[in-house]
Amino acid sequence: MYLLDTPIVMELRKAKAGDTDPGLIRWASGVGRQHLFLSVLSLLELETSVAAAERREPESGRLLRQWLDEQVPRAFENHILPIDAAVAKRRATLTLNDSRDALMAATAAVHGLMLVTPTPAAFRAGKVKTFNPFGYAPEETDTTADWREAARSGPQWFRNLFVRF
Numbered sequence: 001m002y003l004l005d006t007p008i009v010m011e012l013r014k015a016k017a018g019d020t021d022p023g024l025i026r027w028a029s030g031v032g033r034q035h036l037f038l039s040v041l042s043l044l045e046l047e048t049s050v051a052a053a054e055r056r057e058p059e060s061g062r063l064l065r066q067w068l069d070e071q072v073p074r075a076f077e078n079h080i081l082p083i084d085a086a087v088a089k090r091r092a093t094l095t096l097n098d099s100r101d102a103l104m105a106a107t108a109a110v111h112g113l114m115l116v117t118p119t120p121a122a123f124r125a126g127k128v129k130t131f132n133p134f135g136y137a138p139e140e141t142d143t144t145a146d147w148r149e150a151a152r153s154g155p156q157w158f159r160n161l162f163v164r165f
Helices: 006-013 022-029 040-056 058-075 085-092 099-110 120-126 147-153 156-160
Strands: 002-004 036-039 114-116
Touching (some): 002 006, 036 040, 036 099, 040 058, 099 120
Parallel strands (some): 002 114
16 A cells, blocks of 8 residues: 655646656556555645645646645545654654655554655655656556556546546
């Protein structure tokens, strides 16, 4: 099971437009929604990013707000993990300098999850399993399928993450 780092969620949002790594799409389309989790910290970061976008560029901010309010909750229903006492206690034992990264690592460790992130090196001292899906290629690659097909026929949670224009 996996805890998605905020940059991964943002990249998945861009998949339908073809603006993300095909390896990320290959990996995500092969993982069931029930195996994916989001930290409340990521939710905070997403809210902050959307609020800033709404101030800078109202139209794109409106689209991001719609995605965050409608698609993210459906995709991660009952899979948003809190920062609770157990996470705080675990975070205190980690030697990571960045508090944000330490909280993500602690959340993954407390819940027994692998942290999916584009920057695994940032979490090395966190003693948590990490995975970078960028460039992912399964051992046996189906060359007839591409990310567009995954966007149309993949699991519902996965299709819900795409921005609809």
